[in-house]
Amino acid sequence: MKASVIVLFFSSLFGLNVSVYRYHFLVNETLTFQEAQQRCIQHYDYLSTVRSKDLQDLSSNSLIKEDSFWIGVQRDSANYFKWIWSEGGEATIKFWALGEPDGDKCGAVRKSTLTLFARPCDNHFRFYCMKVYELIVVHQKSTWEEALEYCRQNYIDLAIIHSEDIMEEAKINSTVADTDEVWTGLRFLAGHWFWVNGADFGYNVWSSDGEIQCPAMNQRCGVFDRTQGVCKPTDCERRLNFLCVKAKYED
Numbered sequence: 001m002k003a004s005v006i007v008l009f010f011s012s013l014f015g016l017n018v019s020v021y022r023y024h025f026l027v028n029e030t031l032t033f034q035e036a037q038q039r040c041i042q043h044y045d046y047l048s049t050v051r052s053k054d055l056q057d058l059s060s061n062s063l064i065k066e067d068s069f070w071i072g073v074q075r076d077s078a079n080y081f082k083w084i085w086s087e088g089g090e091a092t093i094k095f096w097a098l099g100e101p102d103g104d105k106c107g108a109v110r111k112s113t114l115t116l117f118a119r120p121c122d123n124h125f126r127f128y129c130m131k132v133y134e135l136i137v138v139h140q141k142s143t144w145e146e147a148l149e150y151c152r153q154n155y156i157d158l159a160i161i162h163s164e165d166i167m168e169e170a171k172i173n174s175t176v177a178d179t180d181e182v183w184t185g186l187r188f189l190a191g192h193w194f195w196v197n198g199a200d201f202g203y204n205v206w207s208s209d210g211e212i213q214c215p216a217m218n219q220r221c222g223v224f225d226r227t228q229g230v231c232k233p234t235d236c237e238r239r240l241n242f243l244c245v246k247a248k249y250e251d
């Protein structure tokens with residue numbers, strides 16, 4: 001049976017020194033930890049790597065009927081005292097429940113307390129899978145159109161900066177660019193600004209001047225200004241480096 005996936009869709013930057021952001025997807029099926037892990041690898045990247053500040057959002061999904069859901073953390077089979085992420089790497093968890101971990105081997109979040117419990121791996125819970133993305137600077141000087149085409153051919157798309165976490169990511173990752181401004185997937189057409197992938201505009205990326213309601217004819221593509229950490233409208237024909245969105249784990 002194909003996993004049914006819900007609409008919950010938000011990003012999550014894991015540690016500022018790690019240049020990635022994560023989208024978490026609840027899978028509406030109750031499986032054992034191992035089955036869940038396989039399901040994630042088939043359809044996404046891995047069971048979710050989760051930070052304390054993600055717990056509230058992840059737990060508030062009303063499709064989760066049980067009190068617990070799996071995330072991608074389990075005891076290291078080689079070292080009883082170590083916990084590791086499905087994605088790889090040691091898990092340093094700050095949200096263990098009091099008295100946890102006990103002797104069990106797989107990690108489930110209890111949504112009523114927003115804490116992690118060690119559970120028997122053959123328990124059946126719903127679970128979160130994630131897809132992991134990163135922003136990559138392309139060191140060539142291109143017009144906005146050329147940049148869009150390059151990103152779509154070689155990666156996924158021009159950068160879509162629609163959350164605080166991705167903005168942080170853009171700041172970190174654009175420091176290596178050769179130009180102070182880098183293209184993003186922001187475009188003004190038919191009377192409004194939009195992201196080229198259709199993402200909504202809830203998050204304010206603009207400088208304190210705010211969104212330019214009706215930019216001049218020659219100011220209709222959006223750059224990320226890495227010296228100021230904001231987006232700005234500019235001339236689409238300028239030649240700039242650009243930020244593409246890339247899947248961290250290729251299929």
Ligand SMILES: *[C@@H]1O[C@H](CO)[C@@H](O)[C@H](O)[C@H]1NC(C)=O
Pocket residue numbers: 004006028029063
């Ligand atoms: C989630 O799964 C339950 C069965 O466990 C089903 O009744 C419900 O319709 C599903 N919801 C969605 C949105 O797929």
Ligand SMILES: CC(=O)N[C@H]1CO[C@H](CO)[C@@H](O)[C@@H]1O
Pocket residue numbers: 019134135136137172173174175176
């Ligand atoms: C400065 C910086 O963090 N650059 C990173 C941007 O993302 C690419 C792709 O993952 C990394 O290789 C860079 O190190």
